[in-house]
Each structure stands twice: as C-alpha cells, then as structure tokens.
Amino acid sequence: MGKLVEEFNNYRTKMNDRIMETSNTNIKRFFALDTTTYADGALDVKTKEMLGLVASMVLRCDDCIKYHLEKCYTEGVNQAEINEVFMIANLVGGSIVIPHYRRAVEYWDELSAS
Amino acid sequence: MGKLVEEFNNYRTKMNDRIMETSNTNIKRFFALDTTTYADGALDVKTKEMLGLVASMVLRCDDCIKYHLEKCYTEGVNQAEINEVFMIANLVGGSIVIPHYRRAVEYWDELSAS
Amino acid sequence: MGKLVEEFNNYRTKMNDRIMETSNTNIKRFFALDTTTYADGALDVKTKEMLGLVASMVLRCDDCIKYHLEKCYTEGVNQAEINEVFMIANLVGGSIVIPHYRRAVEYWDELSAS
Amino acid sequence: MGKLVEEFNNYRTKMNDRIMETSNTNIKRFFALDTTTYADGALDVKTKEMLGLVASMVLRCDDCIKYHLEKCYTEGVNQAEINEVFMIANLVGGSIVIPHYRRAVEYWDELSAS
Amino acid sequence: MGKLVEEFNNYRTKMNDRIMETSNTNIKRFFALDTTTYADGALDVKTKEMLGLVASMVLRCDDCIKYHLEKCYTEGVNQAEINEVFMIANLVGGSIVIPHYRRAVEYWDELSAS
Amino acid sequence: MGKLVEEFNNYRTKMNDRIMETSNTNIKRFFALDTTTYADGALDVKTKEMLGLVASMVLRCDDCIKYHLEKCYTEGVNQAEINEVFMIANLVGGSIVIPHYRRAVEYWDELSAS
Numbered sequence: 001m002g003k004l005v006e007e008f009n010n011y012r013t014k015m016n017d018r019i020m021e022t023s024n025t026n027i028k029r030f031f032a033l034d035t036t037t038y039a040d041g042a043l044d045v046k047t048k049e050m051l052g053l054v055a056s057m058v059l060r061c062d063d064c065i066k067y068h069l070e071k072c073y074t075e076g077v078n079q080a081e082i083n084e085v086f087m088i089a090n091l092v093g094g095s096i097v098i099p100h101y102r103r104a105v106e107y108w109d110e111l112s113a114s
Numbered sequence: 115m116g117k118l119v120e121e122f123n124n125y126r127t128k129m130n131d132r133i134m135e136t137s138n139t140n141i142k143r144f145f146a147l148d149t150t151t152y153a154d155g156a157l158d159v160k161t162k163e164m165l166g167l168v169a170s171m172v173l174r175c176d177d178c179i180k181y182h183l184e185k186c187y188t189e190g191v192n193q194a195e196i197n198e199v200f201m202i203a204n205l206v207g208g209s210i211v212i213p214h215y216r217r218a219v220e221y222w223d224e225l226s227a228s
Numbered sequence: 229m230g231k232l233v234e235e236f237n238n239y240r241t242k243m244n245d246r247i248m249e250t251s252n253t254n255i256k257r258f259f260a261l262d263t264t265t266y267a268d269g270a271l272d273v274k275t276k277e278m279l280g281l282v283a284s285m286v287l288r289c290d291d292c293i294k295y296h297l298e299k300c301y302t303e304g305v306n307q308a309e310i311n312e313v314f315m316i317a318n319l320v321g322g323s324i325v326i327p328h329y330r331r332a333v334e335y336w337d338e339l340s341a342s
Numbered sequence: 343m344g345k346l347v348e349e350f351n352n353y354r355t356k357m358n359d360r361i362m363e364t365s366n367t368n369i370k371r372f373f374a375l376d377t378t379t380y381a382d383g384a385l386d387v388k389t390k391e392m393l394g395l396v397a398s399m400v401l402r403c404d405d406c407i408k409y410h411l412e413k414c415y416t417e418g419v420n421q422a423e424i425n426e427v428f429m430i431a432n433l434v435g436g437s438i439v440i441p442h443y444r445r446a447v448e449y450w451d452e453l454s455a456s
Numbered sequence: 457m458g459k460l461v462e463e464f465n466n467y468r469t470k471m472n473d474r475i476m477e478t479s480n481t482n483i484k485r486f487f488a489l490d491t492t493t494y495a496d497g498a499l500d501v502k503t504k505e506m507l508g509l510v511a512s513m514v515l516r517c518d519d520c521i522k523y524h525l526e527k528c529y530t531e532g533v534n535q536a537e538i539n540e541v542f543m544i545a546n547l548v549g550g551s552i553v554i555p556h557y558r559r560a561v562e563y564w565d566e567l568s569a570s
Numbered sequence: 571m572g573k574l575v576e577e578f579n580n581y582r583t584k585m586n587d588r589i590m591e592t593s594n595t596n597i598k599r600f601f602a603l604d605t606t607t608y609a610d611g612a613l614d615v616k617t618k619e620m621l622g623l624v625a626s627m628v629l630r631c632d633d634c635i636k637y638h639l640e641k642c643y644t645e646g647v648n649q650a651e652i653n654e655v656f657m658i659a660n661l662v663g664g665s666i667v668i669p670h671y672r673r674a675v676e677y678w679d680e681l682s683a684s
Contacts (some may be wrong), residue, residue: 012182015558024539026265027546033261034551035204037254042194047161051168051199055206055551058169060631061516063555064206071469080156083594085165085383090597092169092178094400094436095604096626099633102585105592129444136447138425140607141432147603148437170438172550173288175402177441192672197252204255208514208550209262210284211291216243219250265547275503279541282507283514283548285467286664287545288403306500307345313507318369319493320511320520322628323376323665325397327405330357333364368493373629375489384650389617397628397662406662422612427621428483428641433607433626434634439651469670478675480653483660512666517630519669555612 002110008050008066038071042108046075050085060100066107082108116224122180148184152185160189164199171203174214180221196222230256231340235293267295274303280315285317288328294335301339344452350408378415388417392427399431404440408449415453424450458566464522486491486528494527502531506541513545516556538564572680608641616645620655622670627659630670637679643681652678 001009016064038048047072048075072082086104090097115123116220132183133141163185170178186196200218229237247255266276277299286290300310314332318325356400360392363370381440398406414424426444432439457465475483494504507526512520528538542560546553571579575673589597607617619641626634642652655672 008157012558013178015561018561018565019558022534022535022539024269024543026261029257030543030551031262031554032259032544033254034554037201042192043164043196043198047164048198048202050161051165051202052206054165054170055172058438059172059206060553061555062153062554063553063558065130066602074491078156078168079592080594083592084155084157084162084599087151087594087596087600088162088165088169088502090436092173092436092438094432094434094439094630094633095600096400096434096631097436098601098604099631102582102633103587105585107586109588122385126444127411129447132447132451133444136243136421136425138422138429139430140603141425143599143603144429144432144437145440147596147599148440155594172552175438175441177444186305193250197250201252201254202256204258206550206551206552208546208548208553209258210287210289210292210514210548211550212259212262213289216240216247216291217248219243223246230646250442259612262547265543267542270534271506271540273508276544278499278503278541279507279510280548281542283544284508286511286515286666289549306496306498307364308366311364311369312497312499312504315366315368315493316504316511318372318489318664320508320515320664322660322662323372323666324401324403324406324628324662326373326376327403328404330354330361333357333360336361368489371485371489375485376481376661379654379657383646383654385620385654389620390654390658391622392613392617393621393658394662397624397658400629401662405667420612424610426613426618428605429607430618430621430625433604433623434629468672471675473681474675478653481581482651482657483653486657486665487668488670507677515666517669519664519672520666523612547572 001114004066004107005070005109005114008063012063012067017099046072046077047077050077052080054085054089054092055085057097057100057104058093060093060097062103063102065100065104067106069104070111073108079112115228116191117181118183118221119228122177125185126177126181127191158192160186163189164191164195168199168203170207171200171211171218172207174207176214176217179214179218183218184220184225187222191206193226229309229342232294232335232338233298233342235300236291237298238296239290247330269308274300274305277303278305278309282317285314285325285328285332286321288325290328290331293328297335298339301336306342327335346449346452347412347456350405351412353354353368353407354409388414388419390415392423396427396434398436399439399442399446400435401427402435402443405441407442407454409447411446411449412453415450418445421454460527460563460566461522461570464519465526468519468523490543502528502533505531506533506537510541510545510548513542513553513556514549514559516549516553518556518559521556521560525560525563526567529564574636574680575640575684576678578633579640582637605677613634614645619645619652622660624655624659626672627656627674628663629668630667632670634672635670635674638672639677639679643678649682662672663669664679
C-alpha cells in the first residue's frame with residue numbers, strides 16, 4: 001500500500017474512532033446510513049461507488065474522492081472506465097475540478113501500483 | 115408526454131438553437147463535448163446517465179436533473195435503481211438536496227405515466 | 229396564511245407523501261433523521277431552526293429557507309433576531325445570497341402578516 | 343424594455359426598498375459595499391461588471407446574472423465579448439452552468455432588442 | 457495551546473496584518489463588517505458563533521471552521537451542544553461534510569485539552 | 571521564483587504530463603479547450619485572466635487561484651487592480667473566501683518578489 005493511501009486511511013480510521021466515542025445518536029445513525037447506502041442492492045456496489053466518486057468530484061472533496069477511488073479500485077473498475085467517470089466529473093463540474101482530478105490520478109496510480 | 119417534460123424540452127431546444135446561432139467556436143466545442151461524453155464507451159449509456167444524474171443532484175441543478183432523468187428513463191433505469199441514485203444524492207449532498215428530490219420525483223412520475 | 233406560504237406547504241406535503249409511497253428504506257431513514265435532528269435537545273428548537281436557516285441561506289436553497297423561516301417564526305424569533313441571522317448569511321455567503329434574502333424578506337413578511 | 347427585464351427590475355426594486363425599511367445597520371453597510379465595489383476605480387466599470395457576471399454564472403445565481411448582464415449591456419459589452427465571458431463561465435463552472443447560460447442568452451436578447 | 461490551534465492562529469494573524477498593509481478601503485470595510493456582525497446584539501455571541509460555525513461547515517471551509525470552533529469554545533459551548541451543531545451541518549450539507557467534521561473533532565479535542 | 575510558486579508549478583506539470591499519458595480523447599479535448607478559452611480574442615488575455623481569477627476565488631479553488639494569479643502577474647495586473655478583483659471575489663463569494671484571499675496575498679507577494 002502506497003504512502004498517500006496509508007496516510008489517508010490511518011487518519012480516517014483514527015478520527016472515525018474518535019467520532020464514535022464523542023458523537024451523539026443522530027450522528028451515529030448518519031454514519032450508519034453512509035454505510036448501508038453503498039451496499040449491494042438494485043444497483044451493484046461497483047456502480048454505486050462510481051456514483052459516489054462522481055458526486056465527490058463535482059463537489060470537490062479530496063478525501064471523499066480518495067475513499068471512493070479505493071472502493072472503485074477494489075470493485076474492479078478499470079482504467080478506461082475510471083477515465084469516463086473522470087471525464088463526466090470534469091465536464092459537469094468544470095475546470096475547477098481539474099486540480100482534484102490531478103490528485104485523483106496520483107492516488108489512482110498509487111492504488112494501481114499496490 | 116406530460117406538461118413538465120414538454121415545457122422543459124421545448125425551452126431547452128429553443129435556447130440551444132439560439133445558442134448555436136449566437137455563440138463562438140469554443141462554446142460550440144464545449145456543447146459537442148457535452149454530447150460525446152455520455153456516448154456508449156467503456157461504461158454504457160445507462161451508467162453514464164446515472165452518473166450525470168447524481169452529479170446534477172448534488173450540484174442542485176433542476177434543469178440538469180430533468181435532462182438526465184429522461185435519459186435514465188429511456189435507458190430503462192427502473193424504480194428501485196432510480197431510488198438508489200436518489201439516496202446517494204441525498205446522502206452525499208445532504209438535506210439541501212431534498213427540494214430537488216421532490217421535483218425529481220414529480221418529473222419521474224410524469225415520465226413513467228407517459 | 230398567505231399565498232406563498234400556502235403554496236410552498238401544499239407542494240411540500242404532496243411530494244413528501246409521494247416520497248413515502250415510492251422511496252426505499254434508506255431514504256425513509258434519511259427523512260426520519262431530518263426530523264429528529266431539529267428536535268429539542270442540548271440546544272433548543274429555536275436555536276436549531278436558526279442554524280438550519282443560516283445553513284440553508286448560505287447554500288442558497290429557497291425551499292429550505294422557507295421551511296426554516298416558518299419554523300423560526302413559530303418558535304418566536306423576532307425581527308431583530310432574524311435580521312442578525314440574515315446578516316450572518318449575507319456576510320458568510322456573500323452578495324450571491326442577496327436574491328435569496330429578498331425572497332426571504334417577502335416570505336417573512338407574509339408569515340408576520342398572518 | 344422587455345418583459346423579463348421589467349419583471350426582474352420591479353421585484354428587485356420593491357424588495358430592496360423593503361430591505362431598507364426592515365434591515366439593520368450591518369445589512370445596510372453590506373448593501374452599500376455592494377454598490378461601491380463596482381464603482382470606477384483601478385479597473386473600469388465595464389471590466390468590473392464582467393467580473394461580477396462571471397462570478398455570478400459560476401455560482402449559478404440567475405438574479406445576479408440578470409443584474410450584471412444589464413450592467414454589461416449598458417457599459418457597451420458587445421456580442422463577441424459577452425460570448426467570451428459566457429465561455430469562461432461554462433468552462434470553469436462546467437456543464438452545470440448551461441441552463442443558466444440559456445436563460446442568460448434569452449435575457450441578453452431581450453436587452454439587445456430594447 | 458495545541459499545535460493545530462497555534463499554527464492556524466499564527467498564519468491567520470500574519471496574513472491579516474499583510475492584508476491591512478496591502479488592501480483597499482472596500483476590503484478594509486468588509487473585514488470590519490466581518491467583526492461587527494458577530495458582536496453581541498439581539499442574538500448573543502454564543503449563538504452567533506454557532507451560526508457562523510454551521511455556515512462554515514456546510515460551505516466546507518476548514519479555516520472558517522477552526523476560527524468559529526475556537527470562538528464557540530471560548531463562549532462555553534459544551535460537548536453536547538457542539539455535537540448538535542455538527543449533526544445539523546452533516547445533515548444539511550451531507551456526507552461531503554464528514555472529512556471536515558473529522559478535522560473539526562480533532563481541533564475541538566485540541567481546544568478542550570488546552 | 572519563490573517556493574510556493576515553484577512547488578505548485580512542478581506538481582501541476584508533473585500531473586498534467588501524467589494525465590496526457592493516461593486520459594481519454596474527451597479529457598484531452600477538455601484540456602485543449604481550457605487553453606484556447608483564455609487566448610487573446612474579443613477580450614484581451616489580461617481581462618480573461620482576471621475573469622478566471624475571480625471565478626476561481628468565488629468557487630474557492632486554491633490551485634486555480636494560484637494558476638490565474640501567476641497569469642495575471644505576467645499580464646501586468648498591478649496591485650490596485652488585483653485588489654479590486656480580490657474585493658469583488660470577497661463581496662460576491664462572502665467571508666468564506668477570506669482564507670483563500672489570505673493565501674492569494676501570500677502567493678501574490680511571492681510572485682511580486684521574484
């Protein structure tokens with residue numbers, strides 16, 4: 001596992017643990033909903049993770065992009081497919097998405113090298 | 115075809131025609147790119163239209179939502195599938211998406227009744 | 229009850245009913261969470277509704293603004309207080325919020341005249 | 343003056359008057375700042391209004407777009423120039439800007455016909 | 457004072473000083489307005505800072521979140537109260553807010569340990 | 571060339587090269603469009619770069635801001651002019667832009683010192 005992936009996952013795990021210690025019931029429910037929403041259903045996990053990725057890209061949230069990139073990678077999204085997700089994100093969200101796309105390519109390269 | 119669908123498509127066609135009359139070369143290229151991006155490729159049109167829909171919902175653009183809803187409907191996205199796209203949009207984008215979700219349901223009902 | 233308030237509430241009720249008929253379990257949970265979040269707790273309902281209002285204003289969602297304006301009105305937020313919420317929204321969100329502020333003033337006037 | 347322009351300006355004037363009657367000192371200062379910011383300075387009014395327009399378009403605020411379009415028209419921005427502003431807005435903000443661009447073209451046509 | 461808090465405040469002070477040296481009159485007025493808006497008024501400072509925090513969270517501005525978190529802490533917002541602000545931000549803004557919420561919890565922990 | 575400018579440009583070049591190696595035809599077209607849009611035309615490059623800057627600031631994209639700041643500097647935008655662009659961005663986008671404005675001032679200082 002590459003350095004960017006490791007750092008992101010470690011921080012995410014550490015703070016999610018802290019959130020579970022400190023948060024209230026509604027926040028815990030919101031986090032639970034965040035998990036069940038991406039579970040296999042009428043749409044498969046691969047499609048849902050691509051939906052989560054494109055939503056994260058047009059909203060320009062680097063951490064959310066990293067999370068869904070890893071899930072997409074695990075679900076077997078290939079280079080040609082991820083490029084088409086990237087293109088939709090750039091088109092819909094505009095050139096303002098490009099810096100996030102650069103970082104996404106770097107992260108995807110690290111995932112692919114693992 | 116229902117009233118909401120008809121009004122949206124008529125206005126869209128009218129103004130796109132006017133844009134083709136008045137715009138410059140770069141704008142025409144941008145519109146061409148907007149078409150080719152959603153063409154069948156590594157991902158099929160159905161998946162791409164769901165990606166376009168979820169991106170439009172989290173960015174809260176009613177006209178974009180209407181456009182991709184009709185494409186999703188034509189591509190055979192069913193009720194259970196569209197609900198899962200709606201849920202991802204609501205979750206990622208937050209309760210601020212709900213008013214757009216309401217109007218999306220109304221538009222989807224009209225498409226489904228046609 | 230004024231015309232704007234009536235139209236908004238009627239459409240909201242109609243479509244929320246339709247959502248309850250057509251949506252999936254996760255969406256229903258999300259809507260339930262949307263209700264419990266604003267319930268009386270460590271912060272009182274009045275404070276929470278002002279928080280919901282300012283969040284809706286900086287995100288520029290007219291329907292969300294209308295909803296929280298009515299709740300604020302019912303909770304007894306007075307003119308001087310609502311002005312301070314409006315000011316924080318305009319300051320944080322910028323002049324892009326002003327058109328939404330105009331419509332909020334019109335809606336608040338209608339609520340106040342009831 | 344066309345119908346869209348008239349309706350927008352009438353509502354804007356009516357509600358700005360109401361805001362001056364009901365708002366607090368900070369809001370009045372914010373509105374004053376909104377005026378002085380676009381005054382002739384190191385940059386001329388024409389350039390500033392194009393800056394206001396492109397900012398309004400990428401933030402997708404139809405009323406703000408209408409306001410700056412009229413100012414741009416009055417300042418003598420021509421068709422080729424406004425097209426280049428439109429293109430930057432579409433490129434930076436993405437295809438999500440297109441519905442606002444359609445309405446901008448309609449409004450610009452009405453201004454040009456006056 | 458913890459490391460995150462110190463770094464943020466030092467950079468903020470340094471650059472605000474530089475802004476006061478280089479900016480124009482309108483910018484100075486805007487900064488003055490940013491101060492007076494949060495002063496004690498019809499709403500108390502504690503409420504206003506929670507309003508500033510929730511607005512900053514849904515707009516996903518980490519620096520703004522840090523600033524208002526420290527003010528909330530100083531004004532005596534307790535853990536149960538800040539959790540309810542966090543929940544409203546997550547609900548209204550969606551899961552896209554979660555990475556900012558993680559960093560907010562880390563910053564709040566540092567403030568609380570001081 | 572200062573450290574911030576160098577780091578930004580190096581990373582941007584490295585990842586743009588990687589994008590040209592890995593991306594698809596539509597993405598390459600989008601990047602080409604991103605270049606031609608800012609070319610000299612009915613509006614000169616200086617004006618277009620200020621338009622790109624203000625759009626980047628209200629959308630709060632630090633990397634985009636850095637890119638257009640350097641272009642503005644090269645095109646001869648002076649301190650009084652850049653301040654007026656900064657003011658329009660702060661006014662339209664709100665106080666949420668201020669942290670990005672701080673970093674923009676730091677970057678502009680580095681460009682000016684070169």
